[in-house]
Amino acid sequence: MGCTSGFIKCFLNTLNSLNALVGLLLIVIATIILGQAPLVYIVYLYVLGGLIFVSSILGCCGICQENVCMTATYGFILLAQLIISLLGNFGFKFNEDYIRKFASEEVQKKWDLELVEPGAMDPYQRTYDCCGRNGPDDYVSIGRATLPATCYPKENHELPHFTTGCAQSAGDNFLELFNYSSDTNWISVGITALMVLGAFYLVGRFRKQRRRYHY
Numbered sequence: 001m002g003c004t005s006g007f008i009k010c011f012l013n014t015l016n017s018l019n020a021l022v023g024l025l026l027i028v029i030a031t032i033i034l035g036q037a038p039l040v041y042i043v044y045l046y047v048l049g050g051l052i053f054v055s056s057i058l059g060c061c062g063i064c065q066e067n068v069c070m071t072a073t074y075g076f077i078l079l080a081q082l083i084i085s086l087l088g089n090f091g092f093k094f095n096e097d098y099i100r101k102f103a104s105e106e107v108q109k110k111w112d113l114e115l116v117e118p119g120a121m122d123p124y125q126r127t128y129d130c131c132g133r134n135g136p137d138d139y140v141s142i143g144r145a146t147l148p149a150t151c152y153p154k155e156n157h158e159l160p161h162f163t164t165g166c167a168q169s170a171g172d173n174f175l176e177l178f179n180y181s182s183d184t185n186w187i188s189v190g191i192t193a194l195m196v197l198g199a200f201y202l203v204g205r206f207r208k209q210r211r212r213y214h215y
Helices: 003-032 039-065 068-090 096-116 122-128 137-141 166-214
Strands: none
Touching: 003 039, 003 166, 039 068, 039 166, 068 166, 096 122, 096 166, 122 166
């Protein structure tokens, strides 16, 4: 095994470690936004994150053992992973209006429930530091004499209440999560493209080495 191949083995195993972390990060992000994002997007992040993590483990094993079959399988998985990542960036692109509309619809469902079950909005108000659907005046319009405790920082009535509605706050939060996961996905695309090239180069080298052993 030449110096070039040895360098690529070390380089790929380093990238495998980074890629495994990226895969775990995508899974964590998908878990954080459970129930807060479109189901197709959450499933996409879970599948991609799991595929990245599993392929990284397979790659480490195949490269360390110089196994042609395992490394080739690893290369094809990486290629599929690259295609999925590109489809995610270009095919399943959610724009800002779509995300804000989704957030507004989710808050509206909670607000409708608040009308018959006081306190239904509390989880959103605690999470997003907001008050009401569009603002504190929403509670005045439905005849509530006082604002819920969750409309105040740390539920302390001595502090000024939140003035932003949950539809806006949730939309801002969703956008921040989506933008972060999108940036992470582009990092994954770059790493995966390098790994595909390195994997198939090593497959060729492993095959040549195996032929030499047979002579």
